[in-house]
Amino acid sequence: MFSRTPRWPCQTTCPGPGPGSYDLPRWPNLPRTPRTPRTPLLIPASVKLAGVKNLTETNPTLLTNKSIFKKSESDFAWTIESPVTKLGSGAVGTVLLGRCGACSAAIKFSKEARFNPEIMQEAHLLKGLHHPNIVRLLHFENAAGSAKAMLALELLGDNLLAIQENNKATEIDFWEAARSLLAAAKYIHGKMIAHTDLTASNVGARPSAYVWTLVVFDFDGAIQLEHADQRVERKPAKMLYWSPEAWANGSYSPLAEDIYSTGQTLQEIVAASTLSCRALVQFLDRMLCEEGRRLSAQEAFDIIWKMERGDAEWSRV
Numbered sequence: 001m002f003s004r005t006p007r008w009p010c011q012t013t014c015p016g017p018g019p020g021s022y023d024l025p026r027w028p029n030l031p032r033t034p035r036t037p038r039t040p041l042l043i044p045a046s047v048k049l050a051g052v053k054n055l056t057e058t059n060p061t062l063l064t065n066k067s068i069f070k071k072s073e074s075d076f077a078w079t080i081e082s083p084v085t086k087l088g089s090g091a092v093g094t095v096l097l098g099r100c101g102a103c104s105a106a107i108k109f110s111k112e113a114r115f116n117p118e119i120m121q122e123a124h125l126l127k128g129l130h131h132p133n134i135v136r137l138l139h140f141e142n143a144a145g146s147a148k149a150m151l152a153l154e155l156l157g158d159n160l161l162a163i164q165e166n167n168k169a170t171e172i173d174f175w176e177a178a179r180s181l182l183a184a185a186k187y188i189h190g191k192m193i194a195h196t197d198l199t200a201s202n203v204g205a206r207p208s209a210y211v212w213t214l215v216v217f218d219f220d221g222a223i224q225l226e227h228a229d230q231r232v233e234r235k236p237a238k239m240l241y242w243s244p245e246a247w248a249n250g251s252y253s254p255l256a257e258d259i260y261s262t263g264q265t266l267q268e269i270v271a272a273s274t275l276s277c278r279a280l281v282q283f284l285d286r287m288l289c290e291e292g293r294r295l296s297a298q299e300a301f302d303i304i305w306k307m308e309r310g311d312a313e314w315s316r317v
Contacts, residue, residue: 021310038246058131064183078101078105078107079099080107081096081099084097090218091237092120092220092221093108093111093220094111096109101138105155106155107151107153107281111149118221119149120149120220122222125224127140127155131183131214133183134184135154135215138154139151154202156206156217157205158205158208159201160177160214160265161201163212164268164272168273170273170275173269174212174270174273174280177214178304179304180215181214185216185297185303186216186297186298186301189228189297189298192225193222195216195258196222196258197236197237197261198265199241201214202218203216203217206216221236231252231253231254233251236254241265243260243261245257252291256291258297259297263287268290
């Protein structure tokens, strides 16, 4: 009886199936469209870098023959230009002219074929630093089969020593140099990093930029601090730029030492260009005084900002 009862009564006559033969409508079996493969988003190395985890000096196999960047190997293929051009040399590494991908680069090698914690530390620090007055890291890896590290850095122009030989600084040039150096120092000090070697040989300019807009490089001697008041006993790199506290037997503040060496570097610009004004003398005096009275990077940067706004106390007269 119930098997003959229609699912719903048919109100009108239709040419379709009769009562009891109606079915619910179904979607037609359409052909399935193949999924389009996802295209990876390519991001420049200077914008987003892959992280380095668990960086320790006791792990010589860390990052061996691997890039810290998540891009194809061809984007970071590096070569040394021929003939070999030496750009610089220090206690830790040698810098040669080369290429990284399509860009000219400064290729920095560790001098010894062994695990080099200074080079690894420099790569680890530069990876997280993104500031217009700090050199950009393009690529980092260890040479295959050994622990000899390689850094590819952006290629800068002359360092400050060469800039001073070829250009006589005006007062405006001096304040631009001071602003750029203190902007870099304020940035790294905010991240609890002390450079410990902010000297004329480790400061340069980009080829296409204003020559006195300076860029800081050479972070192989930098120190990662735990807090702003931390003191260390390891001496800075260049004795010529040491503060009285660094000369004394004992500890000193590496953040305050950065300000002292920056003041020494700016004083060299003044001596080479025979500049003289009241504000300039006051400013350098606050950077080269004893550690207790010395300006911080933030305070020194704020003074330059006040002078640009015409503050009466620091007006250029």
